[in-house]
Amino acid sequence: MGGTFDPIHHGHLVAASEVQALFDLDEVVFVPTGKPWQKDAGQVSPAEHRYLMTVIATASNPRFTVSRVDIDRPGLTYTIDTLRDLAAQRPDAELFFITGADALAQILSWKDADELFELAHFIGVTRPGHELTDNGLPRDRVTLQEVPAMAISSTDCRARVERGEPVWYLVPDGITQYIHKHHLYAQP
Ligand SMILES: Nc1ncnc2c1ncn2[C@@H]1O[C@H](COP(=O)(O)OP(=O)(O)OP(=O)(O)O)[C@@H](O)[C@H]1O
Ligand SMILES: O=C(O)c1ccc[n+]([C@@H]2O[C@H](COP(=O)([O-])O)[C@@H](O)[C@H]2O)c1
Numbered sequence: 001m002g003g004t005f006d007p008i009h010h011g012h013l014v015a016a017s018e019v020q021a022l023f024d025l026d027e028v029v030f031v032p033t034g035k036p037w038q039k040d041a042g043q044v045s046p047a048e049h050r051y052l053m054t055v056i057a058t059a060s061n062p063r064f065t066v067s068r069v070d071i072d073r074p075g076l077t078y079t080i081d082t083l084r085d086l087a088a089q090r091p092d093a094e095l096f097f098i099t100g101a102d103a104l105a106q107i108l109s110w111k112d113a114d115e116l117f118e119l120a121h122f123i124g125v126t127r128p129g130h131e132l133t134d135n136g137l138p139r140d141r142v143t144l145q146e147v148p149a150m151a152i153s154s155t156d157c158r159a160r161v162e163r164g165e166p167v168w169y170l171v172p173d174g175i176t177q178y179i180h181k182h183h184l185y186a187q188p
Contacts (some may be wrong), residue, residue, distance in 0.1 A: 001030050002033060002079060002097065004032070005030070006158070009152045009157055010126070010152055012169060013057060014114060014148055015150075016064065018125070018148065025063070025096065026067055027096070028064050029067050030065070030067070031066075032054050033071075037078070057171070057172045057175055065188065069089075079097065079110055079118075080115060083095060097120040097122050100125055101133075117142075121141055121143065122141060123145050124143070124144050126144075128150070138148075156170075156184075160188075161179055167179065
């Protein structure tokens with residue numbers, strides 16, 4: 001599962017857990033982006049903070065791991081490179097890329113979109129406020145999957161912290177503590 005994870009929240013974790021169980025996946029690899037090219041670079045927290053929060057949030061699940069491939073690769077982050085790196089590290093694995101309905105709708109604008117579908121099967125999960133459609137996508141390489149709806153976004157979590165509002169229970173407890181300890185999201 002790729003994402004900016006700024007911060008990781010329970011929407012990500014529920015989606016990953018549900019897909020792991022339904023597709024009987026051996027491992028869910030969370031891959032924090034290095035430099036997401038479709039997001040404003042100045043607005044994204046340093047990669048090491050996002051990586052560490054992802055490690056903390058996933059530590060208790062034996063099937064969840066975190067990969068540094070995107071944050072250690074210089075330059076902008078493209079999923080085509082993520083999948084090539086993961087495939088090289090796990091030559092025998094069948095790869096699935098878990099993504100939200102909003103990201104899936106944009107996938108044809110991603111770098112080397114055609115080749116993406118050769119490297120992985122894409123699982124698009126429901127996300128409140130975004131319709132789940134696979135228009136124009138190869139049916140045999142994309143599966144749409146309903147997961148329990150969690151109306152949580154990283155944008156909202158950041159805004160809540162900035163306004164001094166709680167994010168308890170939207171993110172794992174360790175993430176709330178990490179955000180406060182490191183004064184993320186422009187807290188006073
Ligand atoms: N509540 C949610 N339910 C299901 N999928 C989600 C949810 N939140 C995010 N996702 C999906 O997880 C992936 C990574 O998301 P990302 O890290 O960008 O989080 P985000 O909450 O969308 O962040 P932001 O609000 O900063 O854009 C994306 O594919 C996104 O669609
Ligand atoms: O490869 C691309 O061109 C591309 C463009 C936009 C997003 N992505 C990937 O989609 C995932 C979710 O991205 P985001 O920005 O919604 O956090 C993450 O793994 C990104 O690297 C990939």
